[in-house]
Amino acid sequence: MGLITLPVIRRMAVCGGTHGNELTGVYLVPELERQRREKGDTLWPVPVTTVLSNPRAVKECKRYVNKDLNRCFTSAILSSPVTDTTPYEVQRAQELNSMLGPKGTADATDIICDLHNTTANMGLTVISYSHTNWVIMHIYKYLQEKITKVPVRLILLNIPICDAYSLESVAKHGISLEVGPQPHGVVRADIFNVMKEGVNVVLDWIQHFNSGKVIEGAEVDVFMFEKSVDYPRDTETQNPLAVIHPQLQDQDFCLLQRGDPLFLTFSGETVGYDEEEPLHPFFINEAAYYEKGIAFHLARKKTLVIPNIQAKND
Amino acid sequence: MGLITLPVIRRMAVCGGTHGNELTGVYLVPELERQRREKGDTLWPVPVTTVLSNPRAVKECKRYVNKDLNRCFTSAILSSPVTDTTPYEVQRAQELNSMLGPKGTADATDIICDLHNTTANMGLTVISYSHTNWVIMHIYKYLQEKITKVPVRLILLNIPICDAYSLESVAKHGISLEVGPQPHGVVRADIFNVMKEGVNVVLDWIQHFNSGKVIEGAEVDVFMFEKSVDYPRDTETQNPLAVIHPQLQDQDFCLLQRGDPLFLTFSGETVGYDEEEPLHPFFINEAAYYEKGIAFHLARKKTLVIPNIQAKND
Numbered sequence: 001m002g003l004i005t006l007p008v009i010r011r012m013a014v015c016g017g018t019h020g021n022e023l024t025g026v027y028l029v030p031e032l033e034r035q036r037r038e039k040g041d042t043l044w045p046v047p048v049t050t051v052l053s054n055p056r057a058v059k060e061c062k063r064y065v066n067k068d069l070n071r072c073f074t075s076a077i078l079s080s081p082v083t084d085t086t087p088y089e090v091q092r093a094q095e096l097n098s099m100l101g102p103k104g105t106a107d108a109t110d111i112i113c114d115l116h117n118t119t120a121n122m123g124l125t126v127i128s129y130s131h132t133n134w135v136i137m138h139i140y141k142y143l144q145e146k147i148t149k150v151p152v153r154l155i156l157l158n159i160p161i162c163d164a165y166s167l168e169s170v171a172k173h174g175i176s177l178e179v180g181p182q183p184h185g186v187v188r189a190d191i192f193n194v195m196k197e198g199v200n201v202v203l204d205w206i207q208h209f210n211s212g213k214v215i216e217g218a219e220v221d222v223f224m225f226e227k228s229v230d231y232p233r234d235t236e237t238q239n240p241l242a243v244i245h246p247q248l249q250d251q252d253f254c255l256l257q258r259g260d261p262l263f264l265t266f267s268g269e270t271v272g273y274d275e276e277e278p279l280h281p282f283f284i285n286e287a288a289y290y291e292k293g294i295a296f297h298l299a300r301k302k303t304l305v306i307p308n309i310q311a312k313n314d
Numbered sequence: 315m316g317l318i319t320l321p322v323i324r325r326m327a328v329c330g331g332t333h334g335n336e337l338t339g340v341y342l343v344p345e346l347e348r349q350r351r352e353k354g355d356t357l358w359p360v361p362v363t364t365v366l367s368n369p370r371a372v373k374e375c376k377r378y379v380n381k382d383l384n385r386c387f388t389s390a391i392l393s394s395p396v397t398d399t400t401p402y403e404v405q406r407a408q409e410l411n412s413m414l415g416p417k418g419t420a421d422a423t424d425i426i427c428d429l430h431n432t433t434a435n436m437g438l439t440v441i442s443y444s445h446t447n448w449v450i451m452h453i454y455k456y457l458q459e460k461i462t463k464v465p466v467r468l469i470l471l472n473i474p475i476c477d478a479y480s481l482e483s484v485a486k487h488g489i490s491l492e493v494g495p496q497p498h499g500v501v502r503a504d505i506f507n508v509m510k511e512g513v514n515v516v517l518d519w520i521q522h523f524n525s526g527k528v529i530e531g532a533e534v535d536v537f538m539f540e541k542s543v544d545y546p547r548d549t550e551t552q553n554p555l556a557v558i559h560p561q562l563q564d565q566d567f568c569l570l571q572r573g574d575p576l577f578l579t580f581s582g583e584t585v586g587y588d589e590e591e592p593l594h595p596f597f598i599n600e601a602a603y604y605e606k607g608i609a610f611h612l613a614r615k616k617t618l619v620i621p622n623i624q625a626k627n628d
Contacts, residue, residue, distance in 0.1 A: 030553070031580040061604070119497040183433040183497030185601035189560040189578045239344070246503040264503045266345040287499035290375070 005312040009206045012111040013049040020057025021184040024195045025115030045207035075162040101170040112171035118180035119287045121250040123150035127176040129164050135173040137306040142205045154222045217307045223299035230293045244285045252282045319626040323520045326425040327363040334371025335498040338509045339429030359521035389476040415484040426485035432494035433601045435564040437464035441490040443478050449487040451620040456519045468536045531621045537613035544607045558599045566596045
């Protein structure tokens with residue numbers, strides 16, 4: 001296995017409240033700011049920008065005010081002209097892009113850690129765009145090694161970076177940290193502590209990487225997004241006819257085989273999995289996805305080989 | 315033990331969506347309507363009115379639009395004049411009072427079952443106003459006997475009926491059924507099935523009672539509401555400084571002793587219980603109560619003796 005040299009990490013941002021009702025980030029960002037006030041700037045290995053991404057939505061404890069902010073970071077939306085009728089979140093996305101990006105440029109922040117919660121039982125899940133971003137893959141591996149209280153997994157979305165719609169895509173290395181299950185509008189101490197630990201592990205990795213030591217590669221398992229599945233619906237009213245089956249509820253990342261129960265109709269009938277290929281469901285019964293027509297996503301599991309890396313000053 | 319005779323039950327109402335983001339009722343009400351269409355009116359022992367209480371809030375999947383509907387059923391609000399600026403929920407409360415009440419009159423529906431969810435781990439909890447309403451006490455006892463999947467408990471609020479603010483107070487016998495834990499904006503099959511069973515058990519009890527058999531009394535344990543406890547807050551910003559302690563989270567109805575952990579501050583310190591008297595916490599970490607400044611309520615457990623009762627045609 002060869003050795004790949006990569007630029008040192010110089011700046012990082014930690015963002016919470018990108019969805020205003022996902023409260024772990026909303027409370028962790030001020031806690032990081034309190035730590036910095038108490039212990040000074042040398043607390044962390046690199047300067048950390050802390051951001052409350054959607055303050056208006058946070059105030060109303062809603063996912064968003066006009067439009068889902070975390071779908072506004074495509075190159076097209078970031079470069080669209082702003083008028084009086086532009087949704088608040090589009091304006092805010094452009095502000096954040098100026099602050100942390102610009103996306104796709106040399107000036108962009110090295111790492112953005114965007115903090116999210118889900119009502120699904122997903123432990124700590126890293127969401128990322130590229131399976132050849134070795135910084136992200138190594139951080140994922142390090143999170144898996146260090147965090148033992150909950151399972152740590154990585155979901156890869158196969159989207160070209162210009163079409164990537166979420167906040168972390170503004171950085172050179174974008175990481176979305178999803179921790180769940182937690183109801184939106186609630187802070188649970190167990191979930192808060194996992195997220196706090198996750199951010200500390202990322203900072204720890206940066207220090208390790210920046211020290212110039214060779215970081216050894218390995219094989220890692222990742223989940224490649226395949227497709228979304230909607231609830232069975234009434235053909236006329238479009239109302240859902242069923243909920244997630246009790247045997248599937250909370251079983252995120254299990255392997256679904258043909259015939260396994262997916263849904264239970266309100267009248268008590270079971271609807272089974274009828275795909276040829278066994279796949280892994282995730283974001284099962286996520287509250288925010290009801291309006292998007294998504295009961296869960298399906299992924300294919302894949303083993304990737306990540307190379308040895310080493311930081312170089314450029 | 316003597317025998318108390320009480321009027322037969324002639325009409326019942328099942329209400330869902332009183333809080334628009336508590337989805338079990340929102341989906342159970344149409345399911346009951348489907349059952350009635352399929353099996354006809356004789357399906358149930360008495361005519362059942364099914365109501366979606368706050369259709370606008372349901373559409374937006376919010377607790378309420380202008381004002382918490384389930385705080386609008388006091389005699390004062392129900393008799394207040396309606397103008398152009400009257401909040402939607404006050405108008406709707408008056409409509410519901412005309413449909414199911416009027417509150418405190420002989421015309422009022424005999425039983426209202428109002429369906430609610432909580433993010434707290436409260437199993438099936440009956441909430442009621444009067445410890446001398448023998449119909450409610452007997453229904454509670456019957457729910458405890460019949461439902462085995464989750465604990466069944468009863469909370470008594472000591473409020474005179476004219477000041478009682480919630481929808482079920484419009485009926486002669488008002489029952490609020492709370493089932494949790496479930497995130498708001500989510501339907502879980504396990505929670506749905508408990509609620510469905512709960513409503514069926516109430517209907518079953520009505521049939522049993524109306525048959526004229528003597529229903530035997532017993533001792534029952536109930537929880538008397540004592541007071542509410544807020545999160546520790548920053549004296550300047552009023553922001554919370556702590557979350558529910560992991561050892562208290564999900565432990566609704568446990569017995570708190572002096573020194574037991576209540577809160578964990580964001581920086582990691584434990585805040586303990588400092589009341590003289592051991593009490594039972596409930597609605598621990600309920601999402602809807604953040605805006606109300608309530609981390610949990612405390613109750614005193616009490617054993618009540620309920621008499622033998624028998625239905626008489628009046």
